Amino acid sequence: MFNLSSISSTNSAPRHVKVLILGAGPAGLSAALYAARAELQPVVLTGTQIGxxxxxxxxxxxxxxxxxxxxxxxLGDLFQKQAERFGAVVEFDSAQSVDLSARPFRVQTDNGEYTADALIISTGASPNQLNVPGEVELTGKGVSYCATCDGWFFKDKPVVVVGGGDSALEESLFLTRFASSIKIIHRRDSLRAGAILQKRAFENPKIEFVWDTVVTEIAGxxxxxxxxxxxxxxxxxxxxPTEGVFIFIGHTPNTQMFAGQLEMEGGYIKVDERMHTSVPGVFAAGESADSHFKQVITSAGMGAAAAIEATRFLEAEAG
Ligand SMILES: Cc1cc2nc3c(=O)[nH]c(=O)nc-3n(C[C@H](O)[C@H](O)[C@H](O)COP(=O)(O)OP(=O)(O)OC[C@H]3O[C@@H](n4cnc5c(N)ncnc54)[C@H](O)[C@@H]3O)c2cc1C
Structure with a gap:
């Protein structure tokens, strides 16, 4: 049996855009706002996590x-609405592979193919796994990487949180609304998280720390x-014993598809102070290119800068 929709999308001509933005987080949606206001009619591919x-x-x-x-x-919704007001088009689609060897750049997606005069990469990062027995099998069955999404399921139940940074503490504090108790398992004897978060966590009667300790298996x-x-x-x-395991141990940039085509450092795309990558016309912003700040505001700022530079790049080319 032929799948007509996949044949037609594979055979149809690529969709050409002036500016294609990969990712709809703070960096991508800020880039979209700036590129839209420069009347470049950017298209944003959301990947699986809009916002x-x-x-x-x-x-x-x-x-x-x-x-x-x-x-x-x-906040993500507001970013999106603001960019769309100026003509940005947000598509629920994911990039699978890119060809940056010639212009226009080619991007193969789940739904078809794009060609683009300029590309802004803002694919961000994904949560790191513990890589211990039981983790994969029990994901969605008590193992989670998102307290906002799953916290509600742990009403009056004991949970553990793994990690010692800002995210681990922020999300633990959020979980105190639901869980009966939260044990934060941290491999060191001090936290990386900011001072305000530390103070709130230490003062919260539902939160207890287990120091110098790692999780070696999730059982169930x-x-x-x-x-x-x-x-x-x-x-x-x-x-x-616990009913939930929330894991916040950092992130890995979503940049694998650019390996070998762009200069990278430790998995992050290398950019100069103006968000230019090693390929002219390709810009990168946010956590795909930032191993240091990793905040909404810094990612949004990088996205805006990338779009301004993409605009200048296309203007210079048009003479
Ligand atoms: C639990 C948690 C709490 C946080 N709390 C705060 C906070 O309080 N304050 C703060 O400033 N920061 C906070 N952060 C950090 C902040 O969310 C990030 O720094 C910021 O979202 C990074 O933005 P980004 O646009 O670079 O990437 P991301 O937010 O990671 O967005 C990446 C985008 O790229 C898309 N994508 C990925 N692969 C593809 C693909 N192949 N094709 C197309 N699209 C793709 C994704 O679907 C997503 O839309 C928190 C992070 C976490 C995880």
Whole structure:
């Protein structure tokens, strides 16, 4: 049996755009706003997470303009609406591969193919896994990487959080609304998280820290029942009963498809101070190119800068 829709999309001519933006997180949607206001009719491919990682968190308190904070998903929605008001087109589609060897650049997606005069890469990052037995099998059955998405399922239940950075503490504080208790498992004896978050976490009666400890296994048959822990200083092992395991141990940039075509460093796309990559006409912004700041505001700023530079690049070319 032929699948007519896939044949027609494979055979149809590529869609040509002036500016193609890969990713609809803070960087991509900010780039879209600026490129749209420059009348470049940008197309944004969302990937699977519209709004990006910011949409995964319940509230964002450090994005200026929102004195009371703003919901992560709501902020993404506002970014999108603002870009669309000026003509940006947001497509629910993912890039699968790119050919940056000649212009126009070619981008193969789930739904077809694009050619683009300029490309802005803002594919962000995805959560790191612990890579321990039980993690993959029990994902969605008690193992989660998103407290906002899954916290509600753990009403009055004990959970553990793995990590010691801002995300781990922010999300633990959010989980205190639902869970009966939260044990934060951290491999060191001090936290990387910011001072305000640390203070809030230490003061919260539902939160307890388990220091110098790693999770070596997530156990359970149909769902999570316990985590196996190992103290990295003493080597002592123990089994901690729990119903949920929330993992916040950093992110890996979504840049694999650009390897060999763009200069990279530690998995991050190398950009200069103006967001230019090693290929003229290709720009990168946000967490795909930033190993250091990793914030909504810095990603949005990089996205705006990338779009300004893409505009200048196309203008210079047009003479
Ligand atoms: C739990 C959590 C809480 C956070 N809290 C805060 C906070 O309070 N304040 C703050 O400033 N920052 C916070 N951050 C960090 C902030 O969310 C990120 O720095 C920011 O979202 C990065 O933006 P980005 O646009 O570079 O990438 P991302 O947000 O990662 O967005 C990447 C986009 O690219 C898309 N994509 C990926 N692959 C493809 C593909 N192949 N084709 C097309 N699209 C693709 C994705 O679907 C997504 O739309 C938090 C992060 C997390 C995970």
């Amino acid at each position: 990006g990682q910011a949409a995964l968190t319940y509230t964002i308190e450090n994005y200026p303009g929102f004195p009371e904070g703003v919901g992560g998903a709501e 048959r149909e769902k999570v029942e316990a985590v196996r822990l190992k103290n990295v200083k003493t080597g002592a092992e123990s089994l901690l």
